[in-house]
Amino acid sequence: MKSISSLIAAFFIFFQSFAQSTPANYCGTMSLGEERTALLKEFQRSLGTRALAEPQITYYLPLVFHIVGTNEGNGYADLSMVLESVCALNEQYGGSGIQFYLERPPLYIDNSSYYVHNYKDGTRMMRQYKVANRINVFFVQNAADNCGYFNPSADAVAIAKSCMLQGSTTLAHELGHYLGVPHTFNGWEHGTPPEYEQERADGSNCKTAGDGFCDTPADYLADRWDCPYSGSVLLDPVGDTVVPDETLIMSYSADECQTRFSTQQKAAMRNYINRSKQGMVASEVPYYGALMPPQQLSPDASNPYVNGTLSVFQWSPVSRAMGYQVQVSRFFSMAQNVIDIMVEDTLFATSELIPGVRYYWRVRPVAAGNTCGPFSTTNEFTVSLPTGLDQNPTIMVSVFPNPVRQGAVLQVLFSDPVASEVQIELLDLSGKQIKHLSGSSPQLQIPLDGVAAGVYLLKIENERGRLIRRVLVQ
Numbered sequence: 456m457k458s459i460s461s462l463i464a465a466f467f468i469f470f471q472s473f474a475q476s477t478p479a480n481y482c483g484t485m486s487l488g489e490e491r492t493a494l495l496k497e498f499q500r501s502l503g504t505r506a507l508a509e510p511q512i513t514y515y516l517p518l519v520f521h522i523v524g525t526n527e528g529n530g531y532a533d534l535s536m537v538l539e540s541v542c543a544l545n546e547q548y549g550g551s552g553i554q555f556y557l558e559r560p561p562l563y564i565d566n567s568s569y570y571v572h573n574y575k576d577g578t579r580m581m582r583q584y585k586v587a588n589r590i591n592v593f594f595v596q597n598a599a600d601n602c603g604y605f606n607p608s609a610d611a612v613a614i615a616k617s618c619m620l621q622g623s624t625t626l627a628h629e630l631g632h633y634l635g636v637p638h639t640f641n642g643w644e645h646g647t648p649p650e651y652e653q654e655r656a657d658g659s660n661c662k663t664a665g666d667g668f669c670d671t672p673a674d675y676l677a678d679r680w681d682c683p684y685s686g687s688v689l690l691d692p693v694g695d696t697v698v699p700d701e702t703l704i705m706s707y708s709a710d711e712c713q714t715r716f717s718t719q720q721k722a723a724m725r726n727y728i729n730r731s732k733q734g735m736v737a738s739e740v741p742y743y744g745a746l747m748p749p750q751q752l753s754p755d756a757s758n759p760y761v762n763g764t765l766s767v768f769q770w771s772p773v774s775r776a777m778g779y780q781v782q783v784s785r786f787f788s789m790a791q792n793v794i795d796i797m798v799e800d801t802l803f804a805t806s807e808l809i810p811g812v813r814y815y816w817r818v819r820p821v822a823a824g825n826t827c828g829p830f831s832t833t834n835e836f837t838v839s840l841p842t843g844l845d846q847n848p849t850i851m852v853s854v855f856p857n858p859v860r861q862g863a864v865l866q867v868l869f870s871d872p873v874a875s876e877v878q879i880e881l882l883d884l885s886g887k888q889i890k891h892l893s894g895s896s897p898q899l900q901i902p903l904d905g906v907a908a909g910v911y912l913l914k915i916e917n918e919r920g921r922l923i924r925r926v927l928v929q
């Protein structure tokens with residue numbers, strides 16, 4: 456007979472296999488790299504004893520998010536969580552003179568060896584997919600066993616999706632490294648540093664030891680800790696007690712303890728942007744204001760059906776929105792979405808829905824600076840017929856001119872090398888094929904002879920995925 460303790464042990468093993476796994480380490484950033492380290496040292500040498508002025512201008516920095524799944528396209532980080540992280544970041548960077556914005560819908564990567572990766576594969580992923588002159592963040596299942604890390608050689612950040620729950624400071628912390636700021640316990644990442652590198656509790660060597668900032672107290676804690684600190688007493692080389700500051704985002708205190716960057720840390724980040732990242736700073740202020748919820752046009756209460764050949768969702772445009780998050784679920788609560796995607800258009804088409812089944816859908820606007828806009832009401836609908844289309848934003852493509860004149864030639868330009876033959880179909884809104892062509896050239900041309908004025912859908916497909924663009928023929 457099994458003992459109670461073995462049953463309890465079996466229960467815990469059972470339970471843990473369902474619990475969200477937490478990475479072994481908080482942050483895997485071991486070095487800021489040569490450029491950032493040199494700029495930081497130069498900046499810290501220039502710091503006098505007078506108080507730093509408040510930031511006079513705000514730097515607006517563009518984020519590009521990459522959501523990584525398995526080879527089969529499973530396991531993506533939750534889109535709402537990814538989008539809303541921009542709002543959280545901007546609060547965490549409040550008063551720093553630095554704000555972030557989303558430049559485009561997230562990009563998707565289906566690759567199991569990037570979804571769960573080591574540093575080598577993570578570096579390859581970043582170099583392969585990062586968008587130049589932007590801050591690239593890769594959301595994965597396993598970021599080399601860390602909650603996150605900044606990779607100076609690839610100039611990008613990876614985040615484990617399990618460390619992105621509400622109240623998380625992981626992304627703010629990793630972007631702190633991206634912007635050239637080290638840990639408050641700098642030097643302790645690999646074990647106990649030599650005594651001359653240990654910051655004294657009285658701050659007397661604050662410019663040359665620890666993180667080199669004099670407004671962040673000595674910190675020797677390179678493992679996660681709960682605040683207030685209650686571990687064994689930390690003594691500096693002269694026997695004074697070290698009291699680390701749990702409010703600092705660049706420490707390893709628990710997320711709920713972390714609220715801020717110090718004045719010198721903020722100034723160092725602005726200095727880094729000014730010296731190294733001027734080229735990515737937005738020239739116009741992105742929109743951070745309120746957004747209205749969109750009005751659902753179809754399906755809606757008056758016509759609660761979608762055509763199964765091509766399930767098309769449409770909504771009214773919202774002022775200042777640069778995209779929309781569309782969700783479809785079997786449940787009114789919008790749990791377990793079968794579709795959760797951000798699109799730039801006010802229209803979305805899919806083949807993923809099952810004919811005869813009742814679903815619910817809702818949509819919300821996303822502005823560059825406000826990624827937390829309100830959802831529309833949740834509308835019920837039923838799928839009426841079999842379908843045949845899908846949408847996938849991993850094919851980078853430009854379609855122009857659009858709108859296009861009747862009888863003109865529509866150009867389809869691929870910004871990535873085209874790995875395999877691409878199939879292109881021009882469909883009307885009922886899903887009927889109007890034109891079809893295929894090829895592997897990076898620029899394909901579709902003559903629109905005989906195509907009447909109206910709205911069409913361009914379905915573009917290769918082995919990497921499928922996407923649909925709306926084309927207006929005038």
Ligand SMILES: [Zn+2]
Binds near residue numbers: 483484632
């Ligand atoms: Zn770190």
